[in-house]
Amino acid sequence: MRTRALARLVPLAAVAALALAGCAAAQDAQSSSGSSTDTANTPLVVAYSNPLNTLDPIRSDYNQTNTIADVAYDTLVTYDAQNTLVGSLATEFSLAPDATSVAITLRDGVTFHDGSPLTADDVAYTLDRYKKVGVGIASYLNGYGSTTVTDPTHLTITLTAPNGLFPGTLSKLYILEKALVTANAGTDDGQTWLQSHDAGSGPYAITTGTGDVVAQRFAGYWDFDAKRPSQYTFRRIDESPTKRDELKAGNLDIALALQSPDAAALAGADGVTVADLKVPNGAYMFMNTANGPTANVAVRKALQLAYDYSGGLDQIRGGKGTVENGPLPQTMPCLTSSPAFSQNLDLAKQTLAQAGITDLHLTMRFQPAITDQAREATLFQSDLRKIGVTLDLQPIAFADYLSSLGNPDTIPQLMLLQDTAALPDPGVYLTKAYDSKSTGTNRAAYHNPQVDALLDQAATTSDTAARCTMYQQAQNLINADAPSVSMYTLTAPVGYRTGLTGITASQTVYPLSLKGVRVA
Structure with a gap:
């Protein structure tokens, strides 16, 4: 299946490598970290729907952007399978008794894809940028006032009015590297640059941001797992029957947004499993x-x-x-x-x-x-x-x-x-x-x-x-x-290559977070 999938990939249009400092080093480190337990030296191809106008996580209110941003970036908090809010980049978070502020403690040892350490300044910059640009997921920042940085791992978010819902909304806000975005800010706070580049700390670094988007596994990820796929290639396929046929032919590994008749038609197909999430x-x-x-x-x-x-x-x-x-x-x-x-x-x-x-x-x-x-x-x-x-x-x-x-x-x-x-x-x-x-x-x-x-x-x-x-x-x-x-x-029916695990419903990325996928 893998040979057929790579042989029949649609050629990339206008391929452009990202100028991420340290990217080559990160990939070299990834290669050298391989071992007998590294079972995922296999790339996967994922089909999504609708135009992908930008990779800027501020537009992760669009599902196609969110699907890709989720693997390239991290949030402060997230939801587990029991709908409980848990830490991600944050190891501790607490809402003040009067619901007017949130105290955050950051995880130690997190680095962005260029090797720079994550600090509270990056979080403050990210929230301020979202509020300033004012589109997309900025809607989740209603009531955000400011962020006070105490030290590199501690910060306090102050709200303009009591809001008990605010901690949960942090699960939608991907954290950006301040220095990298600022250096490429241009006249639009980095929106043009982030259309085809990433400034994240997630388990994958985007190496091709035009045409079919390619994301390589990042060896420096704080929660690195060698069983994650070594690469994701994201292909836009709007027609559900085409996804069905490409999956059956072995040219896709994961097909999102299948329509009911096409999901039903995949029942019993060789090497294909359908999950109803x-x-x-x-x-x-x-x-x-x-x-x-x-x-x-x-x-x-x-x-x-x-x-x-x-x-x-x-x-x-x-x-x-x-x-x-x-x-x-x-x-x-x-x-x-x-x-x-x-x-x-x-x-x-x-x-x-x-x-x-x-x-x-x-x-x-x-x-x-x-x-x-x-x-x-x-x-x-x-x-x-x-x-x-x-x-x-x-x-x-x-x-x-x-x-x-x-x-x-x-x-x-x-x-x-x-x-x-x-x-x-x-x-x-x-x-x-x-x-x-x-x-x-x-x-x-x-x-x-x-x-x-x-x-x-x-x-x-x-x-x-x-x-x-x-x-x-x-x-x-x-x-x-x-x-x-x-x-x-x-x-939500998702078709996928038999042998993959972690195809489970997500509470923040529809219908699943590809961070959780593993190669058996």
Whole structure:
């Protein structure tokens, strides 16, 4: 398989080696460190989807950038398989009792890819840069004030207001090498340079940042493991059937973002395994609650009652998931105890009739290139026809959809999409999607003062149990307002070469962190 994979790789376009000081030395050290236990002197090829516009970790809000940034960079903290926040670059971290600051102790002996040591100055520079540039994952720094450096391994992050959610958001912020980025800052704080270079301390150093991205295993990594693959090559393949066929042919080792039919078609394929990862990934139809017919809660509740949840999950998604009971993915903690949603066409008709609504004509936007979503859009159109509602389906590019979210007047009446929780924290997810102040991420233009108050109150308390109760109350209020058709929480199918281990769901990188992959 490995011979075929290397022989049939698409040639790299405009290959450019990174000018990372010490890179050659690092690779020499890696080679010399090989031994009888070094079982991973094998490169892997990974297929991802959608354009990769930059490797700058500030844009790791885009999944394709995040997948690669995750292997090249480290964060201060991360989440384990039990959704518990644990240290990574930080060995200790503590939120002040008043939730206005976070004290951090850094791990000793961490070096960047050019051999420079990681210090608290690098952390302070990184957070300040994210805040200054103000795009992408800078949204996780809402409330960040400043960082005070005590010594090379100790720092304190000061917040502008109490925020019990802030420690968890640090798991999304990759730490950069201050000296290297500053030396290449140009006029845009290093954004141009970081498009195709890395300044990280992760287990892989990016050696080719254009065309197919190549990342080599870094021998100086603080958590070095010789069983990690020796190299990753990241190839963009948007079409799920192509990933399926390339995986079967041996030209891929890991295929991300497979559609359900292609994952099913890989069952029994020689040398291929498919894992259905339990990730916080939900399928939703968000409705504009501020304008048009869907501003009427009766309309929204009728639409919520009309969808064939079990049929969609079984027939379109192959049963790979769980019907939802509220706004949160079912993998999250602090779920409401409400029953799962189900179809009730008679009650849907009755709801519209009691509200005096007739001849209802709606429009839903969707992404036709995503096969499963196209089928769900057609199913919903058929379901609504049964209750006397006409639904027009209009395609939309995801970038155009994102640009519509800044103004309630431009948000689509209905939008079908999948939404992955960036963190396994219900407060972060609910605030992003349903707080009225969250312009640009509140996909339903949703506004309920009671929900806002609960989320604000939860963010200022350090009592985990109390926060959980507030989140459950907020979910019940959101369910009563019906801002979306919350369909199901889906597993993420990943196809991979048999013999790899560590193909497990990640809480911060969808659907898995390649840091954890090992060659058996």
